[in-house]
Amino acid sequence: MTLWAIVPVKPLRRSKSRLSKVLNRDARAELSRDMLIHTLSVLGEVPGISRTLVVSRDSQALALARDYGARTVTEHGAPELNPALSRATQVARGYGVSAVLVLPADLPLIQHEDVEALLAHASDPPVIVIAPDRHHSGTNALLSSPPGLIDYEFGPDSFQHHLERAEATGARVVICNLPSFSLDVDLPEDLAILKAQLDPHASESVED
Numbered sequence: 001m002t003l004w005a006i007v008p009v010k011p012l013r014r015s016k017s018r019l020s021k022v023l024n025r026d027a028r029a030e031l032s033r034d035m036l037i038h039t040l041s042v043l044g045e046v047p048g049i050s051r052t053l054v055v056s057r058d059s060q061a062l063a064l065a066r067d068y069g070a071r072t073v074t075e076h077g078a079p080e081l082n083p084a085l086s087r088a089t090q091v092a093r094g095y096g097v098s099a100v101l102v103l104p105a106d107l108p109l110i111q112h113e114d115v116e117a118l119l120a121h122a123s124d125p126p127v128i129v130i131a132p133d134r135h136h137s138g139t140n141a142l143l144s145s146p147p148g149l150i151d152y153e154f155g156p157d158s159f160q161h162h163l164e165r166a167e168a169t170g171a172r173v174v175i176c177n178l179p180s181f182s183l184d185v186d187l188p189e190d191l192a193i194l195k196a197q198l199d200p201h202a203s204e205s206v207e208d
Contacts, residue, residue, distance in 0.1 A: 001122065001145065002050050003099040004092045005043050007070070008081055009036055009056040016106075022188045035185065036061060036105040040068035043103070045112035048119045050097070055088045082152040089147050099125070099145035102152070107140055108194055109180040118143065118176050126171035131181035132159040140181045 009032075016028040023031065043052045054065035057075040065072050073091060075084050085102055092100050099122055103115075121129045122145050131141035139158040144150065149169050153161035166173045185191055 001048070001099055002097045003048055003101060003119065003122070003143075003145075004095075004097045005049050005052045005101045005103055006085060006088045006092065007036075007039060007043070007052060007054045007065075007103055007105050008085060008088075009054055009058060009061040009065075009105050010079075011056070011058040012036075012061055013058075016186065018186055019188060019191060022191060031185070032106070033061075033064065035108050036064060037068070038108055039103065039105045039110070040065060040070060042110055042112050042115060044069060046115045046119070048116065049101070051092075051095075053088055053092060055084050081154050085152045085154070086148075089144075093147050097147060099143060100147040102142045102144075102154075104140060104184060106184045106186070107181060108185060109183050109197060111180065114178050114180040117178060118181070121174040121176060124172065126169065127174065128162075128166035128169070128171055129174045129176055130159065130162050130166065131176040131178065133184055134182035138184065140184050141176065 012032045013025060013029045015032045019028055043049050052070040053073060054070045055073045055075060056062050062072045073088050089100055118129060118141060122143055125145040126149055127145050128149055129143040130139060133140050136159055137157055139154060139162050142162060149171055150165040183190060183193060185194055
């Protein structure tokens with residue numbers, strides 16, 4: 001199986017606005033940059049991933065991605081995540097890949113063993129593998145083999161939307177509930193959980 005990872009990245013200095021109560025713009029940009037580097041480093045350690053493709057309109061994020069050996073797709077026009085992911089998937093399909101893994105760049109707890117565990121579900125296609133967030137509301141990873149089995153619906157309640165679309169295809173559907181995939185850092189409470197995970201002796205609260 002030839003699999004590409006697709007990583008969408010928002011402009012680093014405009015990302016994570018919901019953390020503005022606890023982090024200033026520079027700190028949010030640094031956090032986003034660090035999480036992107038972590039994601040690219042992890043994906044680079046996974047033998048089953050042939051190529052990482054970063055999709056962004058941010059020249060800094062794209063340059064950083066190339067520094068870590070990723071290919072890049074520059075977004076143009078209105079910032080629309082799902083059409084951008086669809087275009088990136090078409091690029092991957094043009095290279096004859098048999099599967100794509102969409103992985104946001106804000107999952108700071110994932111390790112290469114976790115990605116490998118998710119990829120282990122990708123045998124015996126057609127298959128859709130979905131990793132929900134900790135609320136079982138959003139989608140924190142989505143693998144499709146072959147690529148393009150379903151339309152992307154990242155956004156509010158995307159887990160349920162993706163699950164319904166996947167089930168409608170008749171393909172095998174796997175829900176991957178690995179804890180490391182469940183935490184994406186969007187809100188102050190997410191940041192507090194991350195700090196507690198990384199340093200159990202650190203303060204367990206974040207001021208609102």
